[in-house]
């Protein structure tokens with residue numbers, strides 16, 4: 019059981035003991051707190067075991083959460099559960115250049131433009147930044163982390179860091195730059211850690227153990243990405259399209275891409291998503307691939323630390339949460355399906371869900387609201403004994419974004 023699946027209470031349902039207010043709190047800022055990812059990070063951080071981790075590591079540590087968004091939603095109230103050791107001002111503040119004074123860890127989920135402008139300011143003020151956007155992922159000096167796969171890349175980025183038992187590297191813990199957080203063993207100097215693209219996270223959790231077992235040569239995938247992958251407004255648009263659809267006549271009111279008078283300008287996607295699939299996520303590049311497809315290729319190579327050939331076709335589908343992917347993996351070595359099942363059964367973060375005769379295979383409704391990556395529909399290729407086919411599904415707001423970021427936070431404070 020990982021830390022994130024444990025309650026913040028003991029087995030009698032009482033708050034865990036050991037937290038007091040005598041020591042300075044660990045201050046976590048959430049930028050983009052009203053958004054799909056940011057609001058989930060706030061909720062999960064308030065309720066999950068980060069507090070227990072702090073407690074375990076450093077009796078007396080408490081947590082303070084500060085919520086930020088744009089001017090548009092400054093003043094909005096976000097109700098978070100009352101948890102022992104947590105203090106939170108539920109009123110969202112407008113993000114400004116001085117928002118990071120006194121902040122230990124800043125979780126960014128407000129898009130690349132905001133991250134590019136404000137993350138360096140947060141670091142300048144002594145905060146460790148964990149960034150959900152694409153702003154820093156391609157920077158070779160910035161670790162791109164999926165904790166089940168490459169937690170040690172935080173160490174390789176030159177950070178003195180305790181508690182990450184990977185690669186047999188021993189590290190001393192160094193207190194936070196300005197000594198504000200002597201009790202909080204944070205990476206020093208303050209740094210940016212990038213949270214990967216949601217498909218890259220989910221697929222890497224499933225692919226990495228197989229790569230280690232059989233030597234990965236190439237990845238081909240087609241994705242089925244839900245509306246919420248494009249944010250809260252996109253998810254709301256799909257819900258509103260669905261709720262206003264009552265009879266077949268309503269089909270004619272949906273945007274028709276072949277009608278030149280209907281530019282679909284008010285919509286979140288290039289075309290209506292209800293009753294449709296859209297084989298475009300992000301802008302197109304000159305060679306006909308999209309931004310999203312390129313991110314997946316680059317990021318999988320960086321996370322898996324291998325220049326594996328990777329081709330993706332990314333498709334938006336009318337589901338609300340969870341991204342799924344049909345993946346073909348080419349290996350250097352031959353394998354048997356029972357071996358592959360054993361590898362996946364023991365893989366961190368993976369749920370092997372591979373009983374098609376009982377209707378058990380990964381689907382968005384299976385993986386949504388969980389922190390795990392579901393893997394099933396395992397088949398050997400009919401023509402090539404070193405080629406495996408599988409279907410994967412994971413909640414992209416959770417493991418594909420918020421939970422992965424909080425796992426990184428947990429690594430950072432260990």
Ligand SMILES: NC(=O)c1ccc[n+]([C@@H]2O[C@H](COP(=O)([O-])OP(=O)(O)OC[C@H]3O[C@@H](n4cnc5c(N)ncnc54)[C@H](OP(=O)(O)O)[C@@H]3O)[C@@H](O)[C@H]2O)c1
Nearest residue numbers: 050052053054055087088091127128129151247249250419
């Ligand atoms: N959705 C996913 O599945 C997913 C998965 C992985 C990574 N990500 C990444 O996570 C980030 C957030 O995505 P999302 O889906 O949560 O988007 P979202 O639902 O549209 O939320 C965007 C958030 O950013 C805030 N924001 C926008 N402009 C701002 C500004 N100038 N200053 C401060 N805050 C600002 C918004 O606040 P207001 O309420 O004030 O507008 C809102 O809280 C993006 O970089 C995205 O690529 C998303």
